[in-house]
Amino acid sequence: MNSIGQGLAISSNFSRFKRGDLVIKQELNRLLELDQQHHSSRPLLTSDGRIRLRNPSTGTTEVGIQWSELLERAPQYFSLRYDRIRAREEYGKEVSEQESLETVQLSADADHSIEVMRAWLQKEECGGLTVAQSGALLALAVFRSGTPVGKLLSRNVLPGSDDGGKGTRQRSLVPLPLLPDSREALKELFNSGEFRRLAGTWGTKKWSKEKAARMSRKTGLLIWHGLVVTLINHLWSGGGEKVREKVQRSPLLGDWGSKLADVRISYHGEVVEKSQHLTLDQIRPGLPPAGYGASVPLAELCDGELKEKLMNPGSNVLKDEDLPADVPRPKVQASREQWNMIVKDLYERGLVEAVEQPLLVRGRPVLNGSFGVIKPGKFLEDERPVLRLIMDFRGTNSVSKVLTGDVRSLAGAPALQHLVLLEGRVLRMSADDLVSAFYLFAMPPGWSQMMAFSMKVPWTVLGVEKEGDVYVGAKVLPMGWSSAVGVLQHAHRRLALRSPLAGAGLLGRCEIRRDAIFPDLEEALWSLYLDDSNLIEVMTKKVAKELEGRPSEEQEHLRRAYRHWGIPVSLDKALIRANSAEKLGAVIDGDGGVLKTSTRRVYNNYVMPAGNPSCF
Numbered sequence: 001m002n003s004i005g006q007g008l009a010i011s012s013n014f015s016r017f018k019r020g021d022l023v024i025k026q027e028l029n030r031l032l033e034l035d036q037q038h039h040s041s042r043p044l045l046t047s048d049g050r051i052r053l054r055n056p057s058t059g060t061t062e063v064g065i066q067w068s069e070l071l072e073r074a075p076q077y078f079s080l081r082y083d084r085i086r087a088r089e090e091y092g093k094e095v096s097e098q099e100s101l102e103t104v105q106l107s108a109d110a111d112h113s114i115e116v117m118r119a120w121l122q123k124e125e126c127g128g129l130t131v132a133q134s135g136a137l138l139a140l141a142v143f144r145s146g147t148p149v150g151k152l153l154s155r156n157v158l159p160g161s162d163d164g165g166k167g168t169r170q171r172s173l174v175p176l177p178l179l180p181d182s183r184e185a186l187k188e189l190f191n192s193g194e195f196r197r198l199a200g201t202w203g204t205k206k207w208s209k210e211k212a213a214r215m216s217r218k219t220g221l222l223i224w225h226g227l228v229v230t231l232i233n234h235l236w237s238g239g240g241e242k243v244r245e246k247v248q249r250s251p252l253l254g255d256w257g258s259k260l261a262d263v264r265i266s267y268h269g270e271v272v273e274k275s276q277h278l279t280l281d282q283i284r285p286g287l288p289p290a291g292y293g294a295s296v297p298l299a300e301l302c303d304g305e306l307k308e309k310l311m312n313p314g315s316n317v318l319k320d321e322d323l324p325a326d327v328p329r330p331k332v333q334a335s336r337e338q339w340n341m342i343v344k345d346l347y348e349r350g351l352v353e354a355v356e357q358p359l360l361v362r363g364r365p366v367l368n369g370s371f372g373v374i375k376p377g378k379f380l381e382d383e384r385p386v387l388r389l390i391m392d393f394r395g396t397n398s399v400s401k402v403l404t405g406d407v408r409s410l411a412g413a414p415a416l417q418h419l420v421l422l423e424g425r426v427l428r429m430s431a432d433d434l435v436s437a438f439y440l441f442a443m444p445p446g447w448s449q450m451m452a453f454s455m456k457v458p459w460t461v462l463g464v465e466k467e468g469d470v471y472v473g474a475k476v477l478p479m480g481w482s483s484a485v486g487v488l489q490h491a492h493r494r495l496a497l498r499s500p501l502a503g504a505g506l507l508g509r510c511e512i513r514r515d516a517i518f519p520d521l522e523e524a525l526w527s528l529y530l531d532d533s534n535l536i537e538v539m540t541k542k543v544a545k546e547l548e549g550r551p552s553e554e555q556e557h558l559r560r561a562y563r564h565w566g567i568p569v570s571l572d573k574a575l576i577r578a579n580s581a582e583k584l585g586a587v588i589d590g591d592g593g594v595l596k597t598s599t600r601r602v603y604n605n606y607v608m609p610a611g612n613p614s615c616f
Helices: 018-038 069-086 089-097 110-123 131-144 148-156 180-192 202-207 210-238 254-261 280-286 304-311 336-348 394-399 415-417 484-497 541-546 555-565 599-610
Strands: 049-055 060-064 264-267 272-273 350-356 369-379 385-392 425-433 471-473 525-529 532-540 574-576 580-583 584-589 594-597
Touching: 018 069, 060 069, 131 148, 131 180, 131 210, 148 180, 148 210, 148 580, 180 210, 280 336, 280 369, 280 385, 304 484, 336 471, 415 594, 425 541, 425 555, 425 580, 471 525, 471 580, 484 525, 484 555, 532 541, 532 555, 574 580
Parallel strands: none
Antiparallel strands: 049 060, 264 272, 350 471, 369 385, 425 532, 425 574, 525 532, 580 584, 584 594
């Protein structure tokens, strides 16, 4: 691109591939069809398929080559013609005078830069690209842009560009290092300009499509790694127009180390801040409604080996030789006064019970802790944040086996990239969210002894007129237990798959799962992600309008199953054949057929921790 700005064009930048050849032939055939429709009295082809051509000198019609021969020659003709045009100095000057992503000074005006970037994205041929190819295309554009971040990306591919001074110690988290493999992948990309064939030659792909796919994914991952590392380092340096040889710390970004230490990412993709001390007022909004805690017998919704393990808690304890040298003893992060109040409330809701003898390992009780994490955007009237109660089960996790359950079936938003909407078709999504799902399911007897908390409470807190203190243990599926995700996913899927007598009766072949082939779009699809149920339908626009606001048959079956088991759902989060939705951190546009990251997720995960600097 830099050479274009100097008035010259590189013909290799405009070389065509097999797909381009096919497009040229396809368009020529379409022109032939149009000619036959509008000029049937003067057909272009003879009966044997030869082309009729008018001789400009004599004015007579002559018969030329076969149409099939023209189709074979056409791609080469157009390629040579484009090469000649783009090699002219006038063409290079015209292109260099046009404002584009490669020429605009992005640091001068952020709003104007965004408009230029949007125009570039609309102009580029991004349709049909994989995630890996899209990353390679974006990396090429940034590299050729001449912008500050583009210059930094160019400097990063040089050997030793991020190794730091010899014998010096980097005391800060950033600048982040660039993997050598990533540097090589970027260097090869920039040298070749090839963003489609990331797995090598077409011969490699024909020899082994599976191996080529793995190579393409690996290369794409390395390229995305290089982009992200470069962008983070660019933001950290202040995002200035001039790329310095020695990157300086930006005073606007503060201490990255402490910022990153204070946050985590939940399974929903939300930013979770560091642990907070518990108070009853702050956790009460997140607890299940009265009468729903431990209301669903977990084992009754489980099958096979998992059910056997749940019914025999002691069989899940590790053997002596597999036990850790030191068993963690996490603390309850609450004052004794507040913990007594919290336990009283949890006990009344059926979430905990008295444990006189916790599980013993090497003669010592296995005990656990508890803390709170802030629920984003939710506050009490006194402006204190609402907290999600987290049961810190590092003690139990260290001495027990992990029950994987159905964790391998969890399919996030990226799975929906398999959906392709044809012309005139739209996607409609229905969804329901279980209320306080983890606290609804009662663990079988005996598990509370393995799930005891480290801070005792007086017997009187539990309504028992008895002197002394006692441990309490969880009766429900605890969020901090290492097996909780797989077990909940298993129970929810069993509820969906069982016959309508005790379940929803959904079809297994229509389930979107990470560990299975993507199902056929001819039927309504469904997917469960822990406490979320999602139903997807592809239909014509006319049918979508007729069914607007009416729940699908599958959604009604699921809701009937929830009522049967006494499981509450959130009416505020429910979707009924919606044309757009935000699920698991992604925005789904059912009319436009677009899957993208939500602005809120990007802002929370990337912009907020960085002090909101400009990306380009």
